[in-house]
Amino acid sequence: MSPQNHLRPDQREIITPEGLSLRLTLAGRSARLGALAVDLACIGAILLGAVLALVYTQAGLGQWTKRPEAHHAAQFLFILWTALMFLLRNGWFLIFELGPRGATPGKRMLGLRIAARDGARLTTEMVLARNLLRDIEIFLPMVAVLSALGTPSSSMVNWAAAGWFLLFALFPLFNRDRLRAGDMIAGTWVVEAPRARLEQALSAQAARPDYAFGPAELAIYGEYELQTLERVLRDASPAAMEAVARAICAKIGWSAPQGDEVRRFLDAYYTALRARLEQGLRFGRRKVNKHDGAAR
Amino acid sequence: MKDWPNRLLARFRRGAAQEQHIAPATLRSDRFRQAREGDWRRLEAIVTAVEKGRLGRLSDADLLDLPVLYRQLASSLAVARETSLDAAALAYLEALAQRAWFITYGPRENFRGWFMGFILGGWSRAVRAIRFDILIALALMVAGVAVGWMMVAHDPAFYAMLAGQDPARNPASSAKQLRETLFGGQDQDALAAFAAYLFGHNAQIAILCFALGFAIGLPSVLLLLQNSGMLGAMLWLFHGKGLLLDFSAWIAIHGTTELFAILLAGAGGIHIGRAIAFPGELSVMESVAAAGRRTAPVMLGVVLMLLVAGMLEGFARQLIDSTPQRLLVGGFMLTFWLVYFFVFGARK
Numbered sequence: 001m002s003p004q005n006h007l008r009p010d011q012r013e014i015i016t017p018e019g020l021s022l023r024l025t026l027a028g029r030s031a032r033l034g035a036l037a038v039d040l041a042c043i044g045a046i047l048l049g050a051v052l053a054l055v056y057t058q059a060g061l062g063q064w065t066k067r068p069e070a071h072h073a074a075q076f077l078f079i080l081w082t083a084l085m086f087l088l089r090n091g092w093f094l095i096f097e098l099g100p101r102g103a104t105p106g107k108r109m110l111g112l113r114i115a116a117r118d119g120a121r122l123t124t125e126m127v128l129a130r131n132l133l134r135d136i137e138i139f140l141p142m143v144a145v146l147s148a149l150g151t152p153s154s155s156m157v158n159w160a161a162a163g164w165f166l167l168f169a170l171f172p173l174f175n176r177d178r179l180r181a182g183d184m185i186a187g188t189w190v191v192e193a194p195r196a197r198l199e200q201a202l203s204a205q206a207a208r209p210d211y212a213f214g215p216a217e218l219a220i221y222g223e224y225e226l227q228t229l230e231r232v233l234r235d236a237s238p239a240a241m242e243a244v245a246r247a248i249c250a251k252i253g254w255s256a257p258q259g260d261e262v263r264r265f266l267d268a269y270y271t272a273l274r275a276r277l278e279q280g281l282r283f284g285r286r287k288v289n290k291h292d293g294a295a296r
Numbered sequence: 297m298k299d300w301p302n303r304l305l306a307r308f309r310r311g312a313a314q315e316q317h318i319a320p321a322t323l324r325s326d327r328f329r330q331a332r333e334g335d336w337r338r339l340e341a342i343v344t345a346v347e348k349g350r351l352g353r354l355s356d357a358d359l360l361d362l363p364v365l366y367r368q369l370a371s372s373l374a375v376a377r378e379t380s381l382d383a384a385a386l387a388y389l390e391a392l393a394q395r396a397w398f399i400t401y402g403p404r405e406n407f408r409g410w411f412m413g414f415i416l417g418g419w420s421r422a423v424r425a426i427r428f429d430i431l432i433a434l435a436l437m438v439a440g441v442a443v444g445w446m447m448v449a450h451d452p453a454f455y456a457m458l459a460g461q462d463p464a465r466n467p468a469s470s471a472k473q474l475r476e477t478l479f480g481g482q483d484q485d486a487l488a489a490f491a492a493y494l495f496g497h498n499a500q501i502a503i504l505c506f507a508l509g510f511a512i513g514l515p516s517v518l519l520l521l522q523n524s525g526m527l528g529a530m531l532w533l534f535h536g537k538g539l540l541l542d543f544s545a546w547i548a549i550h551g552t553t554e555l556f557a558i559l560l561a562g563a564g565g566i567h568i569g570r571a572i573a574f575p576g577e578l579s580v581m582e583s584v585a586a587a588g589r590r591t592a593p594v595m596l597g598v599v600l601m602l603l604v605a606g607m608l609e610g611f612a613r614q615l616i617d618s619t620p621q622r623l624l625v626g627g628f629m630l631t632f633w634l635v636y637f638f639v640f641g642a643r644k
Contacts, residue, residue: 016370122398
């Protein structure tokens with residue numbers, strides 16, 4: 001087993017129908033809360049805009065109160081308002097999550113998306129189901145807590161109701177997969193939407209070096225050290241590179257390179273070490289880190 | 297001709313030098329990567345376009361190649377995991393494989409296509425799939441009506457508890473007062489607004505009734521009982537004044553749709569609750585997820601039914617002022633829903 005085959009606690013493995021194992025990273029609870037806050041802020045902003053527009057139109061209608069048309073117009077505004085409220089409350093999350101990115105604007109902003117838990121297709125039914133429960137998870141707990149806080153002589157009944165609804169709201173805190181009640185019903189979960197650029201291969205771009213490393217000089221490190229070295233080379237911070245070069249040279253008994261030499265030395269060492277470790281890999285010998293004796 | 301070894305050697309060297317110029321990679325894993333990088337980048341471009349919803353900009357060839365490129369990438373990733381130690385390239389492949397997987401296995405159809413299938417049979421199938429729970433919910437509603445009636449018959453003081461305080465409709469009201477609540481609404485203004493309000497209110501209640509199925513279905517049962525108990529109490533009240541038929545017609549014109557919708561929402565909640573309490577051979581999580589996916593389309597249907605019910609209540613009931621006509625409309629709607637759910641598309 002290589003280090004990359006170990007799942008982090010927040011990672012889940014799914015097997016696709018092609019037999020490929022994919023590692024999904026569960027979205028953090030704070031990230032999901034942030035996404036929800038962004039979505040609610042968007043909804044709030046739309047509502048505020050709608051209220052302002054309605055008040056403005058209503059005020060305009062006020063000039064013609066004598067005319068029957070004004071009454072009909074006011075009625076039309078009320079219907080518009082009701083439809084908008086219903087759509088925002090129930091449709092906002094639904095419509096966005098049905099799209100190809102499987103994410104509301106808030107989730108997109110925080111790099112999250114929804115996926116089916118069983119590794120199969122995400123269906124319309126799942127998205128519907130997970131959003132039908134949003135009412136008892138967000139809006140009702142909010143109303144219950146506000147009403148419990150708002151009444152001056154908060155009765156036990158109010159607080160009991162608020163506590164009961166909070167159970168739904170805080171559901172993601174109480175399970176390993178961070179599912180909310182809607183996720184459970186729908187068989188979905190929220191994962192991080194992966195995003196990575198293809199970096200230049202370090203070994204390919206390096207000029208052919210004048211260094212020759214013997215097997216003994218390469219045998220001291222494993223994959224973990226190789227990946228650390230790769231990170232240092234990609235960050236390209238001169239101080240870090242010099243420190244790493246000194247550490248390697250101390251181990252293999254070379255004199256530490258200076259100035260421009262540092263980068264050339266590290267590139268060469270990286271390429272040589274990777275060649276050796278990958279060769280071992282092809283023969284089925286992995287060397288996970290410097291303490292691993294398998295490839296020696 | 298004597299220097300042929302040198303010429304051959306020179307040629308060989310030049311060949312080697314040229315080859316190095318084309319492929320500077322020495323590592324086998326880098327050569328592997330160089331050979332496939334073009335395909336990876338092409339797949340990335342396609343996936344990015346699909347994610348951004350810019351399907352129009354993709355050529356047919358790109359769309360046709362998407363599954364092929366995805367499978368090639370899957371095999372590249374499998375090989376790279378076993379042979380390459382280039383952490384950056386591996387991370388890129390993992391991420392790209394996931395994104396391509398989300399696209400390849402994302403929702404197969406757009407919502408409009410799904411909705412057409414839903415109207416043309418999907419809805420009926422979903423309702424039929426939970427018919428056992430519908431029977432439970434129906435039994436509960438009948439029991440609720442009976443209990444509501446009997447409680448009020450036993451002691452009229454229960455009326456306020458079941459149906460709420462209402463100055464126009466209470467046990468002290470005269471037959472004339474009660475009659476006035478049933479007829480003569482057609483002069484009323486703002487029918488459309490009333491219909492919209494009714495829809496918004498009822499739809500939210502129905503969604504709540506379904507969602508509370510998550511608490512093992514008990515709140516759904518209670519909501520069903522409470523609603524039908526109120527109906528039973530009102531039936532008793534109007535029966536006492538000889539207005540039972542008129543009241544039934546007044547309820548039926550929209551009630552055959554609205555109560556049916558509430559029945560379905562409650563049945564959905566009970567279905568979820570049953571799946572949690574009695575998962576059978578599945579794990580609880582699998583059982584709940586399957587139940588949720590079965591009932592979600594029913595709930596979309598419930599919202600649509602409540603839209604219809606809101607219009608019937610807001611317009612038809614106020615405009616149609618005679619008991620037989622109200623019964624006719626209500627009976628027609630009931631027949632329509634029953635045929636649509638249980639006859640339409642039932643053949644296999």
